[in-house]
Amino acid sequence: MPRIFRAFRAFTLSQCLRLRFLSLALLLLLSSYFLPHRLLAEERIVVDLARYDVPISTGFSGAELLLFGASPGEGDILIKVSGPAQSYLVMRKQRFAGLWMNGERVRVVGAPAFFHVLTSGSGEDNWLSSFKSSRRDFSIKDLYVDMLGTGELLSSADERQMFRDAFVRSQRELLLYGERPNSIERLGNNLFRANLSLPAGLPTGTYIVETFLVEEGRLLSAQSTPLFVRRSGSAAFVFEFAERYSFLYGFCAVLLALAAGFLANRLFVGR
């Protein structure tokens, strides 16, 4: 399977899109033949991604992630895509001699770098709220993040909430966090599909795509699939190099600039 998707990467975008739809159509056709009765018997939800990895190359400016699958029965579907855990520093600006500068700070530890929840029904449905409250990380509101601060700051619940809200607000604005009700499209024959936009500033790491089938507030079936977001090509090389051998990278940057300067002088100034 991975081999097929590695082959996908080699195609241009339009080819890739066309192929993906072709393969999706094929899969849907095949699955409508074979899958449903088998699935119904096993009561399992099956989901697949159009690709398992998202390469971030120098030209990366966001991507679309296509999820599709089949669910037994009429239950509601919830898809959660969460990125690797990451720590953040949240700082609040305060006025100092007429100028705004960073003041109190809180560390948010172990929050997912990416968190999106797609659901088949509207967010207000009863099934969802009862299901969500049964587990704590199915909505941004209930997402658990660890917060570390100095002094009295975090002993106040209001302050805690303010810093948490600010963090979530920032992540939402960067399109790293989001919740979209009614975003899973039913195609009939128990098939469904959903589309998730990945922003240009996508953090790298291993993501987990979890799909849940819920009926009357009861979890019937669940499946999880990994998704790999990694730098690729020259962007990956430069980043790795700068990170691992930072002084050698600095030395190379110096040499490169000197060479560029000499070249520029030869080409333009020297004459």
Place this chain on the structure above:
Amino acid sequence: MNIYLPIAEISVNIFVLLGLGLGVGVLSGIFGVGGGFLMTPMLIFLGIPPAIAVGTEANQILASSTSGVLGHWRRGGVDIKMGSFLMAGGLFGSSLGVLLFTLLKNIGQIDFFIKVVYVLLLFSVASMMLVEGYIEYRRARILSRSGKSPSRARKKKRRSWTRMLPFKTRFRTSRLYISALLPLAIGSVVGVLAAMLGIGGGFVMIPAMIYILRMPPHTVTGTSLFQIIFVTANATFLQAGFNHAVDIVLALLLVLGGVIGAQLGVRWGRRIDAVQFRLLLALIVLGVCFGLLWELVVPPSELFSITEVR
């Protein structure tokens, strides 16, 4: 067309970057300034993290100074001995600057510091240029009216304290006999500024060379560029090593735009009215200055800022 900058970790329109390099390059070609003091704030406005804007600018200035110094070198406009003393101070200063930069970054105040110092710096540069432009304008008018050369009675003996310093050294190319402490001190101060602000420091260094060291005009620019090469090389190396703040892709794009822009600027510079254009540059600098000041003074719409920590 967007390009993903691997170290800044954002995706920016490639033509905006090339255009920025071109624009600042044209200005630097016309006025003979490095342009770092305009480029770094512009990169910050574009959304490049201030720390990476500063580190990358050091790298870009290294390239543009290298191409600039070669011509001066051929014409004998580099006072190597003076340049070495300035450089020694500059290496010390830029190392100190990167250290201070790292400390400020770790306590989360580097962005604030960069903006505040830039506001002060740009304001003083702009007002200096305005005053100078006004004086030149007046002089040109007096000259055209009376036909006499302006009086040179204002040359005072102001060097008294600098003459009393020890470690007197002879600088042959510049025909000077002054204390070695002076270029060391000037080099250090400019080095700190260069490393922390992503500038070459020419617009601080050159007035200091003229008014404090009293160097002859034909060695000033070449010697300044000569020492900037070493200072920015040191700053690039240390910023990359300690702060991961140098984005080669960004630097190369800026160099590309900057080199072409500088050539155009040099050509146009011969044809345009220097006095009027200097006033224009002063206004541009003032505009950037107020842009930064605005960000500092106006209550921010978002009080919280979020940064990733490793």
